[in-house]
Amino acid sequence: MQTAVMDDNALAHYREHGYVILPEVLTSEECSEIKTALTPYTDGTYPGRNNFEGFHTERVYQLIARSPVFADLVEHPTALAALDRIMTPGYLISAFLAILVHPGETPQDMHFDDGFVQQPRPRPSNMVSIIWAIDEFTATNGATEFVPGSHLWAEGHPAPMEDEIKQAVMPAGSALVMDGLLIHRGAANTSGTDRLAITPQYCEPWARQQENHILATPPELTATLSPRVRELMGYSIHPPFMGHVGGRHPEKRLAEILSEHNEHEPSPS
Numbered sequence: 001m002q003t004a005v006m007d008d009n010a011l012a013h014y015r016e017h018g019y020v021i022l023p024e025v026l027t028s029e030e031c032s033e034i035k036t037a038l039t040p041y042t043d044g045t046y047p048g049r050n051n052f053e054g055f056h057t058e059r060v061y062q063l064i065a066r067s068p069v070f071a072d073l074v075e076h077p078t079a080l081a082a083l084d085r086i087m088t089p090g091y092l093i094s095a096f097l098a099i100l101v102h103p104g105e106t107p108q109d110m111h112f113d114d115g116f117v118q119q120p121r122p123r124p125s126n127m128v129s130i131i132w133a134i135d136e137f138t139a140t141n142g143a144t145e146f147v148p149g150s151h152l153w154a155e156g157h158p159a160p161m162e163d164e165i166k167q168a169v170m171p172a173g174s175a176l177v178m179d180g181l182l183i184h185r186g187a188a189n190t191s192g193t194d195r196l197a198i199t200p201q202y203c204e205p206w207a208r209q210q211e212n213h214i215l216a217t218p219p220e221l222t223a224t225l226s227p228r229v230r231e232l233m234g235y236s237i238h239p240p241f242m243g244h245v246g247g248r249h250p251e252k253r254l255a256e257i258l259s260e261h262n263e264h265e266p267s268p269s
Contacts, residue, residue, distance in 0.1 A: 006082035006177075014086070018151035018182035019168075025078045026173035031134050034198060037067035042100050054186065056105035060098040062216035063198070064225070064233065070096070074200050075228045079130055082177055083202055086128055090205035090239075093213060093232040094127055099197045101142040105189040110147075110160065113201055114180030116210065121155045127180035127203040134196040136172045141195040144168045144176060146184035153183070205238035219257045230254075 006020070014020045026034075041060045048054035063070035073079075074093055083091060113129045137143035145167045147160045160183060167187060168176045178184065180201075189195060203209060213233040214222075222230060230236075235250045237243050245253040 005078065006085050010082075011085055014177065014179070017148040018179040019146060019148065020082075020177050021168060021170055022078060022082070022175040022177065024171050024173045025076070025175050026132065026134075028173065031172050033069050034073070034134050035196065037069040038098050038100075038196070041066065041098075051106070052108055052111075054101065054105050054108070056102045056189070057186075058098075058100040058102075060100075061096070061211060062213070063096045063098060064093075064213055064229065065217040065221060068224075070198070071225050071229050073132065073198060074232060075226060079175065079177075079200070080228075082130075083128060086177075087202060088204050090236060091128075091202050091232075092205055092207070092209055092234060092236075093200055093211075094203035094207070095199070095201040095210040096213070097199055099186070099199060101186060101189045101195040101197075103189050103192050103194070105142055105186070107145070107188045108185040110183050110185050112151075112181050112183050113178070117207070121157075121181065122152060123181075125151060125180040126207050127201055129178045129180060129199060129201045131168070131176040131178065132198040132200075133168075133170050133172055133174045133176070134198055135194065137168055137170045137174070137195065137197075138191065139167060139169055140189070141191040141193055142187050142189035143170070143195070144184055144197075145187045146178065146182055150183035151179040151181035153181075202232075205236075206242060209234065219254060219261065222254065223258055 010020045042058050046058050046060050048057040048059060053059055074096060114125050114127050117126050131144055145165050147164050148166055234243060235254060237249055243250060
Protein backbone atom coordinates (compact mmCIF):
# COMPACT_ATOMS: atom_id res chain seq x y z
CA MET A 1 0.00 0.00 0.00
CA GLN A 2 1.22 3.51 -0.78
CA THR A 3 -0.15 6.82 0.37
CA ALA A 4 1.15 10.37 0.57
CA VAL A 5 -0.13 11.01 4.10
CA MET A 6 -1.02 8.98 7.18
CA ASP A 7 -4.76 9.08 6.58
CA ASP A 8 -7.21 6.65 8.18
CA ASN A 9 -6.63 3.97 5.54
CA ALA A 10 -2.87 4.22 5.89
CA LEU A 11 -3.13 4.06 9.67
CA ALA A 12 -5.33 0.96 9.47
CA HIS A 13 -2.78 -0.64 7.12
CA TYR A 14 0.01 0.23 9.53
CA ARG A 15 -1.84 -1.26 12.48
CA GLU A 16 -2.59 -4.50 10.63
CA HIS A 17 0.65 -5.02 8.70
CA GLY A 18 3.19 -3.09 10.77
CA TYR A 19 4.31 -0.70 8.03
CA VAL A 20 3.20 1.84 5.47
CA ILE A 21 5.05 3.45 2.55
CA LEU A 22 4.70 7.19 1.98
CA PRO A 23 5.89 7.63 -1.62
CA GLU A 24 8.04 10.48 -2.93
CA VAL A 25 7.69 12.78 0.08
CA LEU A 26 11.09 14.38 -0.57
CA THR A 27 11.90 16.10 -3.85
CA SER A 28 14.93 15.17 -5.94
CA GLU A 29 16.50 18.49 -4.87
CA GLU A 30 16.03 17.62 -1.19
CA CYS A 31 17.58 14.18 -1.74
CA SER A 32 20.55 15.82 -3.45
CA GLU A 33 20.99 18.24 -0.54
CA ILE A 34 21.03 15.32 1.89
CA LYS A 35 23.66 13.50 -0.18
CA THR A 36 25.81 16.62 -0.35
CA ALA A 37 25.57 17.16 3.42
CA LEU A 38 26.57 13.54 4.05
CA THR A 39 29.49 13.46 1.60
CA PRO A 40 32.18 14.62 4.09
CA TYR A 41 31.37 11.62 6.29
CA THR A 42 31.22 8.87 3.66
CA ASP A 43 34.89 8.62 2.78
CA GLY A 44 35.36 5.29 4.52
CA THR A 45 35.75 6.79 8.01
CA TYR A 46 32.67 5.02 9.39
CA PRO A 47 32.68 1.46 8.00
CA GLY A 48 30.43 -1.26 9.33
CA ARG A 49 32.17 -3.09 12.18
CA ASN A 50 30.46 -6.47 11.93
CA ASN A 51 28.21 -8.49 9.66
CA PHE A 52 25.08 -6.83 11.06
CA GLU A 53 26.34 -3.30 10.34
CA GLY A 54 27.73 -4.60 7.05
CA PHE A 55 31.33 -4.86 5.91
CA HIS A 56 30.33 -3.15 2.65
CA THR A 57 28.27 -0.48 4.40
CA GLU A 58 29.06 2.92 5.92
CA ARG A 59 27.02 4.07 8.94
CA VAL A 60 27.07 7.67 10.13
CA TYR A 61 25.51 8.46 13.53
CA GLN A 62 24.65 11.68 15.45
CA LEU A 63 23.25 13.28 12.31
CA ILE A 64 21.61 16.20 14.12
CA ALA A 65 25.10 17.54 14.82
CA ARG A 66 26.26 17.05 11.20
CA SER A 67 24.13 19.49 9.20
CA PRO A 68 20.91 21.55 9.42
CA VAL A 69 19.62 19.39 6.56
CA PHE A 70 19.34 16.46 8.96
CA ALA A 71 17.73 18.52 11.71
CA ASP A 72 15.09 19.50 9.15
CA LEU A 73 14.53 15.87 8.21
CA VAL A 74 14.03 14.70 11.78
CA GLU A 75 11.09 17.10 12.12
CA HIS A 76 9.75 16.68 8.59
CA PRO A 77 6.03 17.57 8.72
CA THR A 78 4.92 14.39 6.96
CA ALA A 79 6.91 12.23 9.36
CA LEU A 80 5.69 14.04 12.46
CA ALA A 81 2.09 13.97 11.25
CA ALA A 82 2.37 10.18 10.93
CA LEU A 83 4.06 9.81 14.31
CA ASP A 84 1.42 11.98 15.97
CA ARG A 85 -1.16 9.36 14.97
CA ILE A 86 0.91 6.44 16.23
CA MET A 87 2.90 7.46 19.29
CA THR A 88 2.36 9.06 22.70
CA PRO A 89 2.71 12.88 22.68
CA GLY A 90 6.23 13.89 23.66
CA TYR A 91 7.96 11.07 21.75
CA LEU A 92 11.71 11.43 21.27
CA ILE A 93 14.30 10.79 18.59
CA SER A 94 16.12 7.63 19.64
CA ALA A 95 18.65 6.78 16.92
CA PHE A 96 19.33 8.87 13.82
CA LEU A 97 21.79 7.52 11.27
CA ALA A 98 22.71 7.26 7.62
CA ILE A 99 23.18 3.82 6.06
CA LEU A 100 25.11 3.77 2.79
CA VAL A 101 25.08 0.25 1.34
CA HIS A 102 27.72 -0.44 -1.30
CA PRO A 103 27.66 -3.17 -3.97
CA GLY A 104 28.61 -6.57 -2.62
CA GLU A 105 26.84 -6.17 0.73
CA THR A 106 25.24 -9.32 2.12
CA PRO A 107 21.80 -9.50 3.76
CA GLN A 108 21.46 -8.76 7.45
CA ASP A 109 19.98 -11.23 9.91
CA MET A 110 16.29 -10.72 10.49
CA HIS A 111 15.63 -8.50 13.53
CA PHE A 112 13.30 -5.87 14.95
CA ASP A 113 14.38 -2.42 16.10
CA ASP A 114 12.54 -2.55 19.43
CA GLY A 115 14.64 -5.53 20.48
CA PHE A 116 16.48 -3.39 23.04
CA VAL A 117 13.38 -3.50 25.23
CA GLN A 118 13.53 -6.74 27.18
CA GLN A 119 9.80 -7.47 27.37
CA PRO A 120 8.15 -10.62 26.02
CA ARG A 121 6.08 -10.49 22.87
CA PRO A 122 3.31 -9.92 22.00
CA ARG A 123 3.34 -6.40 23.40
CA PRO A 124 2.90 -2.82 22.27
CA SER A 125 5.86 -1.38 20.42
CA ASN A 126 7.94 1.30 22.12
CA MET A 127 9.28 2.83 18.93
CA VAL A 128 8.69 3.63 15.27
CA SER A 129 11.38 3.55 12.60
CA ILE A 130 11.30 5.64 9.44
CA ILE A 131 13.56 4.64 6.56
CA TRP A 132 13.96 7.50 4.10
CA ALA A 133 14.99 6.29 0.64
CA ILE A 134 17.49 8.91 -0.52
CA ASP A 135 18.33 6.67 -3.47
CA GLU A 136 15.72 4.60 -5.23
CA PHE A 137 15.19 1.30 -3.39
CA THR A 138 15.30 -1.51 -5.94
CA ALA A 139 15.03 -5.29 -5.82
CA THR A 140 18.81 -5.62 -6.23
CA ASN A 141 20.45 -2.69 -4.37
CA GLY A 142 19.62 -3.70 -0.80
CA ALA A 143 16.09 -2.37 -0.35
CA THR A 144 14.72 -3.23 3.08
CA GLU A 145 12.99 -6.60 3.38
CA PHE A 146 10.28 -7.16 5.98
CA VAL A 147 7.60 -9.58 7.12
CA PRO A 148 4.14 -7.96 7.10
CA GLY A 149 2.18 -8.66 10.28
CA SER A 150 5.22 -9.90 12.21
CA HIS A 151 4.87 -7.03 14.69
CA LEU A 152 1.98 -9.02 16.16
CA TRP A 153 3.89 -12.28 16.56
CA ALA A 154 4.31 -13.84 19.97
CA GLU A 155 7.58 -14.96 21.54
CA GLY A 156 8.87 -18.17 19.94
CA HIS A 157 7.05 -17.71 16.63
CA PRO A 158 8.69 -19.78 13.87
CA ALA A 159 11.16 -18.00 11.60
CA PRO A 160 9.51 -16.45 8.54
CA MET A 161 9.25 -18.46 5.35
CA GLU A 162 10.74 -16.96 2.19
CA ASP A 163 7.31 -16.35 0.68
CA GLU A 164 6.36 -14.24 3.72
CA ILE A 165 9.19 -11.76 3.12
CA LYS A 166 8.33 -8.62 1.15
CA GLN A 167 10.62 -5.85 -0.07
CA ALA A 168 10.26 -2.06 0.13
CA VAL A 169 10.90 -1.27 -3.51
CA MET A 170 10.14 2.47 -3.69
CA PRO A 171 11.20 5.66 -5.47
CA ALA A 172 13.82 7.99 -4.07
CA GLY A 173 12.31 10.42 -1.58
CA SER A 174 9.88 7.85 -0.17
CA ALA A 175 9.55 6.91 3.49
CA LEU A 176 8.98 3.43 4.92
CA VAL A 177 7.29 3.81 8.32
CA MET A 178 7.72 0.65 10.41
CA ASP A 179 6.46 -0.54 13.76
CA GLY A 180 9.42 -1.17 16.08
CA LEU A 181 8.40 -4.84 16.39
CA LEU A 182 8.24 -5.51 12.64
CA ILE A 183 10.79 -8.16 11.62
CA HIS A 184 13.00 -6.89 8.81
CA ARG A 185 16.52 -6.72 7.40
CA GLY A 186 18.68 -4.87 4.94
CA ALA A 187 18.82 -6.99 1.79
CA ALA A 188 21.90 -7.89 -0.24
CA ASN A 189 23.19 -5.31 -2.70
CA THR A 190 23.85 -7.31 -5.86
CA SER A 191 23.66 -4.24 -8.09
CA GLY A 192 26.48 -2.01 -9.24
CA THR A 193 25.25 1.09 -7.40
CA ASP A 194 25.05 2.40 -3.84
CA ARG A 195 21.84 2.62 -1.81
CA LEU A 196 21.54 5.45 0.72
CA ALA A 197 18.97 5.54 3.50
CA ILE A 198 18.53 7.99 6.36
CA THR A 199 16.92 6.31 9.34
CA PRO A 200 15.47 8.20 12.30
CA GLN A 201 14.02 5.94 14.98
CA TYR A 202 11.59 7.52 17.43
CA CYS A 203 10.79 6.18 20.90
CA GLU A 204 8.09 6.72 23.50
CA PRO A 205 8.75 9.69 25.80
CA TRP A 206 9.50 7.51 28.82
CA ALA A 207 11.98 5.23 27.00
CA ARG A 208 15.76 5.56 26.98
CA GLN A 209 17.13 6.80 23.65
CA GLN A 210 19.73 4.73 21.78
CA GLU A 211 21.85 7.79 21.01
CA ASN A 212 22.62 10.52 23.54
CA HIS A 213 21.76 13.47 21.32
CA ILE A 214 22.29 16.05 24.05
CA LEU A 215 25.94 15.07 24.54
CA ALA A 216 26.49 14.55 20.81
CA THR A 217 25.31 18.07 19.93
CA PRO A 218 27.21 21.05 21.40
CA PRO A 219 25.01 23.56 23.25
CA GLU A 220 25.95 26.36 20.83
CA LEU A 221 24.69 24.26 17.93
CA THR A 222 21.64 23.11 19.89
CA ALA A 223 20.63 26.75 20.40
CA THR A 224 20.34 27.17 16.61
CA LEU A 225 17.93 24.27 16.24
CA SER A 226 14.17 24.63 16.25
CA PRO A 227 12.32 24.14 19.56
CA ARG A 228 10.68 21.03 18.07
CA VAL A 229 14.03 19.39 17.28
CA ARG A 230 15.27 20.22 20.78
CA GLU A 231 12.16 18.60 22.23
CA LEU A 232 12.82 15.47 20.18
CA MET A 233 16.43 15.41 21.44
CA GLY A 234 15.27 15.44 25.07
CA TYR A 235 15.01 19.12 25.95
CA SER A 236 11.47 18.45 27.07
CA ILE A 237 9.39 17.22 30.00
CA HIS A 238 7.17 14.15 29.88
CA PRO A 239 4.44 14.73 32.47
CA PRO A 240 4.61 14.97 35.33
CA PHE A 241 8.39 15.58 35.48
CA MET A 242 10.44 13.05 33.51
CA GLY A 243 13.48 14.75 31.99
CA HIS A 244 13.91 17.60 34.46
CA VAL A 245 17.25 19.14 35.48
CA GLY A 246 17.25 19.95 39.18
CA GLY A 247 13.47 20.16 39.13
CA ARG A 248 13.45 22.57 36.20
CA HIS A 249 12.78 22.33 32.47
CA PRO A 250 15.98 21.40 30.54
CA GLU A 251 15.53 24.41 28.24
CA LYS A 252 16.20 26.64 31.27
CA ARG A 253 19.44 24.80 31.99
CA LEU A 254 20.45 25.09 28.32
CA ALA A 255 19.93 28.86 28.50
CA GLU A 256 22.12 29.01 31.60
CA ILE A 257 24.89 27.01 29.92
CA LEU A 258 24.86 29.34 26.93
CA SER A 259 24.90 32.40 29.19
CA GLU A 260 27.84 31.02 31.16
CA HIS A 261 29.67 30.29 27.93
CA ASN A 262 29.10 33.83 26.66
CA GLU A 263 30.36 35.31 29.93
CA HIS A 264 33.66 33.48 29.48
CA GLU A 265 34.08 34.44 25.84
CA PRO A 266 36.93 36.93 25.38
CA SER A 267 35.74 40.44 24.60
CA PRO A 268 36.59 41.76 21.15
CA SER A 269 39.63 44.04 21.21
